[in-house]
Amino acid sequence: MVDFGTAELTLEMIQASQLGMKAIGAGLAVGLTGIASGIAEMAIGSAAVGATAENRDVFGLVLLLTVIPETIVIFGLVVALLLLF
Amino acid sequence: MLRPERMRRLLIAAPKGEIDTIIGELYRHNVYHIEDFVPESESAEALSIGHPLPGASDVASALNDVRAIENACGINPDSVEVREKLPASKVREMIRTDLPAILEEVKGLVATRSRLEARQKEHEQRAKELEPFAAVPLDLDLYHGYARFTVFTGHIAHDVSIDVPHEKYFSDRVDGNMIVVVVQNEYREQVERTLLDAGFQAIAVPEGTGSPADNQKAHIAEAQSASTEIAEVNEKIAGIRERHTDFLVACDELLTAEVERAEAPLRFATTEETFITEGWVPDDRADRIRQALEKVTNGRIYIEELEVDDAARVPVEYENPSFASPTQVLIDLYARPRYSELDPTLMVAIVFPIFFGLILGDVGYGAILLALSLGLRKFLKGDEGRMLLKVLSYASISSIVFGILYSEFFGFALPWPPLIFSRHLNIGGEAGGHGPQVVELMILSIWIGILHITLGRILGMVNSRKFHHGKHAKKAVIANAGWLGTMWGILILIWSFYAIPMMPDLTGFPVAIAVGVVLLVAGVIGIAQENALEIVELPTIISHVLSYARLVAVGLSSVAIAMVINFIAIGMLIEPQLEAITPVGVIIIIFGILVFLVGQTLNLALGILGGGLHSLRLHYVEFFTKFYKGGGIKYNPFGMKSKFTEE
Numbered sequence: 033m034v035d036f037g038t039a040e041l042t043l044e045m046i047q048a049s050q051l052g053m054k055a056i057g058a059g060l061a062v063g064l065t066g067i068a069s070g071i072a073e074m075a076i077g078s079a080a081v082g083a084t085a086e087n088r089d090v091f092g093l094v095l096l097l098t099v100i101p102e103t104i105v106i107f108g109l110v111v112a113l114l115l116l117f
Numbered sequence: 118m119l120r121p122e123r124m125r126r127l128l129i130a131a132p133k134g135e136i137d138t139i140i141g142e143l144y145r146h147n148v149y150h151i152e153d154f155v156p157e158s159e160s161a162e163a164l165s166i167g168h169p170l171p172g173a174s175d176v177a178s179a180l181n182d183v184r185a186i187e188n189a190c191g192i193n194p195d196s197v198e199v200r201e202k203l204p205a206s207k208v209r210e211m212i213r214t215d216l217p218a219i220l221e222e223v224k225g226l227v228a229t230r231s232r233l234e235a236r237q238k239e240h241e242q243r244a245k246e247l248e249p250f251a252a253v254p255l256d257l258d259l260y261h262g263y264a265r266f267t268v269f270t271g272h273i274a275h276d277v278s279i280d281v282p283h284e285k286y287f288s289d290r291v292d293g294n295m296i297v298v299v300v301q302n303e304y305r306e307q308v309e310r311t312l313l314d315a316g317f318q319a320i321a322v323p324e325g326t327g328s329p330a331d332n333q334k335a336h337i338a339e340a341q342s343a344s345t346e347i348a349e350v351n352e353k354i355a356g357i358r359e360r361h362t363d364f365l366v367a368c369d370e371l372l373t374a375e376v377e378r379a380e381a382p383l384r385f386a387t388t389e390e391t392f393i394t395e396g397w398v399p400d401d402r403a404d405r406i407r408q409a410l411e412k413v414t415n416g417r418i419y420i421e422e423l424e425v426d427d428a429a430r431v432p433v434e435y436e437n438p439s440f441a442s443p444t445q446v447l448i449d450l451y452a453r454p455r456y457s458e459l460d461p462t463l464m465v466a467i468v469f470p471i472f473f474g475l476i477l478g479d480v481g482y483g484a485i486l487l488a489l490s491l492g493l494r495k496f497l498k499g500d501e502g503r504m505l506l507k508v509l510s511y512a513s514i515s516s517i518v519f520g521i522l523y524s525e526f527f528g529f530a531l532p533w534p535p536l537i538f539s540r541h542l543n544i545g546g547e548a549g550g551h552g553p554q555v556v557e558l559m560i561l562s563i564w565i566g567i568l569h570i571t572l573g574r575i576l577g578m579v580n581s582r583k584f585h586h587g588k589h590a591k592k593a594v595i596a597n598a599g600w601l602g603t604m605w606g607i608l609i610l611i612w613s614f615y616a617i618p619m620m621p622d623l624t625g626f627p628v629a630i631a632v633g634v635v636l637l638v639a640g641v642i643g644i645a646q647e648n649a650l651e652i653v654e655l656p657t658i659i660s661h662v663l664s665y666a667r668l669v670a671v672g673l674s675s676v677a678i679a680m681v682i683n684f685i686a687i688g689m690l691i692e693p694q695l696e697a698i699t700p701v702g703v704i705i706i707i708f709g710i711l712v713f714l715v716g717q718t719l720n721l722a723l724g725i726l727g728g729g730l731h732s733l734r735l736h737y738v739e740f741f742t743k744f745y746k747g748g749g750i751k752y753n754p755f756g757m758k759s760k761f762t763e764e
Contacts, residue, residue: 092450096737099730107663109670110559117555 058112065108072101121460121749122436123400124150126425129410130393131418137170140381142413144374145764146406147756150397150432154386167382167392176379179212180372186223187365190358194366194761196498202763203367212368219361223354230350237343244336249295249320250329252288257329260297260322267305269298274316279308293318367761374757381755395423397432397752431456433749441466443507451737452747457583459576461745465736468569469508470515472732475562476672477724478519478540479679481527485721486513512728527717528679540673544680558669560619566665566739567608573743574601580744592647599643600743604658606637661739668735671727675720682716685709 080094127149131139143149156165187194249272250257260268272293279285281304286297296317300308309317325332385394398406407420425431433456435445444466454460477483490510497503523540524531530541538554538561574597581593610633613623623629644651690709694702741747 095730096451096734099734100738102731102734103660103664103667106667106670109674110663110666113555113559113670113673117553 054115058115061108061112061115062105065105069101069105072104073098076101118437118463119459120436121454121456122434122752124397124425124431124434124456124752125400125403126395126423126431127398127403127407128393128395128421128423129418130391131414132391133387135414135417136382136392138413139410139418140170140378142410143406144378144756146402146409147754147758148398148402148406149755150752151381151384151755152395152397152430153384154394156386163388164386164393167385167387169382170379173376173379176372176375179216180369180376182216182220183365183368183372186220187369189223189227190354190365192358192362192365194369197362197366199760200363202759202761203363205371205762205764208364208367208371208762211364212372215364216368219357223357226350226354226357230347230354233343233347233350237340237347240336240340240343243323244333244340246323247329247333247336249291250323251333252291252295253286253297253329255286255297255329256327257323257332258326265302266299267302268322269296269300269308269312269317269319270322271296271312271317271319273312273318277311277315279311281307283308363761370757370759370761374759377755377757396755399434428457429455430750432752434752435460435462437462437466443504443511444469446501446504447508447733447736451741453749453751454745454747455749458580458746459744461576461741464572466511469732469736470511472668472735473512473728474515474519475668476731477516477675477728478523478672479525479527479724480517480520480531482721482724483513483516483520486516486725516728525676528676528683540676542673542677542680544677544684553673555669555673557619558673559666560617562665562668563662564619565668566662567604569665569735569740570604570661570743571601573740574598577744580746584746595643596647596651597743599640600658602636602640602643603655604640604662606633606635606640607658609633609636664739665735667731671731675724675727678720678723679717682713682720686713686716
């Protein structure tokens with residue numbers, strides 16, 4: 033039987049797994065913040081479409097309100113980029 | 118520049134006899150923004166709203182006719198190309214002579230068309246009702262007229278067997294199957310139950326005689342002949358459109374102008390013998406219109422220049438250099454500036470393309486966008502659309518310039534190394550050089566943010582002097598300075614604790630900490646003295662500055678997508694096949710080209726959205742909130758630029 037607990041880790045393996053962890057972290061940072069932005073924009077977007085249907089003039093304003101939560105995912109992307117590079 | 122156009126407020130009073138001439142002259146000059154007269158109930162003076170000029174209702178009904186014809190023929194005056202300007206006198210003459218005949222003809226054609234459409238629909242309906250019966254070999258008159266028999270006709274889920282004496286026809290050639298059962302009256306209930314158990318849905322027998330199939334054919338033929346006739350009528354209507362479009366749009370324009378002139382007195386105040394109107398005229402044109410009015414009325418007019426007491430009532434017209442004026446459409450999208458505040462158009466006109474280029478810096482995409490914005494100009498007729506295209510063309514030029522600096526062409530590298538910071542990612546393992554300089558780019562974008570927000574706050578100080586008066590103005594100015602101080606205090610503190618590349622390194626200077634703390638504390642006090650609740654907004658200082666990181670983040674993601682598409686299409690699909698060409702290889706190569714085209718198109722669309730919306734948002738949310746209020750009244754002069762007619 034192989035005892036995984038005491039398998040020897042070489043320096044390369046550790047470095048490689050650290051690199052992988054970074055990539056996972058970066059992926060999580062973008063993915064989770066993306067979901068969060070999506071949830072936040074969901075309600076704003078539907079309200080914005082409703083408001084635009086009522087009054088065409090507010091289009092610019094509601095477009096603006098809709099993209100406000102985009103900041104969340106941008107921060108996620110920034111964190112991911114900083115992790116990777 | 119930086120300010121809306123200066124306006125002068127004129128009060129015009131004249132005897133009612135001159136109302137025609139004055140309205141005509143004002144309309145011709147197209148500079149006078151009428152302020153609608155609102156009667157005050159407690160007003161002691163006997164002022165009332167004026168009456169439309171005589172003949173207003175005739176003109177309005179003629180305009181109605183013209184619009185009805187245009188509607189029926191599908192003419193939209195906004196999208197009609199001007200071929201030649203018709204003289205107004207000729208159009209007036211033609212309105213009297215030609216218009217009634219055209220109206221009659223169009224009315225007749227439209228009525229015929231709707232009658233034909235009704236006929237077509239009816240026959241189609243009848244043919245549809247006959248369809249299930251055509252599947253049964255019985256004449257229509259065999260279905261009724263029995264005293265001792267009951268006839269069941271209808272759809273049914275499946276064929277059934279009936280255990281009483283009967284006659285039955287079943288067909289599964291029609292939708293929902295068709296069954297016809299004839300039984301003696303005494304078995305009626307029993308059979309009905311059997312049928313209902315099998316999902317029977319009765320349908321009525323259509324009227325008529327003879328074979329249902331022949332009947333159906335006849336109705337279909339009728340419907341078809343109606344539709345050919347409709348096509349003929351449509352052709353006639355198209356012919357009218359062909360012949361009369363120029364005349365009709367000219368009529369529309371002329372009559373619209375006449376209706377507007379005739380109804381202008383509704384916006385004036387009148388007494389028994391005179392009328393009074395107040396309005397706004399741009400500063401540089403006020404004298405000219407005054408002289409013109411005095412000349413046409415032979416001095417039988419009184420014009421006084423009133424003082425501008427309430428800036429909120431002044432209509433706002435932009436005054437920008439011509440390269441910046443298309444950007445006004447972006448400002449209008451947010452809100453038109455107030456009369457008293459700074460007009461940010463010029464700043465947006467300069468900074469917006471730079472942001473766009475920073476995000477979508479790619480020679481290939483920029484060139485396509487430039488071609489697109491120049492090419493679409495032919496198809497877009499509206500003013501707003503054209504202005505947007507102008508803005509897009511500026512943005513795409515900036516995109517090309519930044520593409521040269523970044524050395525990017527559809528995600529590929531150009532033959533020279535990036536002249537500023539590199540955005541070449543290591544996708545596909547073939548990137549040379551030192552890879553993407555993400556940290557440097559990020560710090561560059563933060564610097565842009567710091568400077569942009571600082572500019573916004575300084576403008577905020579200028580603007581708040583105009584919004585508020587006296588003590589409050591001073592407080593607002595100090596609050597804006599406070600925000601600025603807090604931001605720079607935080608920055609200096611960060612710099613004195615951490616050495617950040619491309620930013621001042623203050624770690625060796627303890628004095629810097631003291632300066633930072635003083636700025637921060639003074640800033641917070643400055644903010645709180647205007648409104649203590651504003652303190653909760655303090656974190657926005659950091660989030661707004663960091664928000665400018667999107668200039669890099671969104672741009673890098675678009676570069677990454679482009680490079681991935683290139684790698685999949687060329688590195689993975691096309692290149693390996695080129696080594697030894699086989700029939701399957703050719704298909705894979707074609708597929709690779711398809712992937713490349715579709716992928717790049719999608720990425721370009723994303724790039725426009727990303728580059729445009731994010732640059733715009735940085736202006737609207739991060740920049741405008743520092744100084745800009747907006748909400749001015751649009752300057753809408755009384756008059757019209759005639760497109761199709763000339764006096």
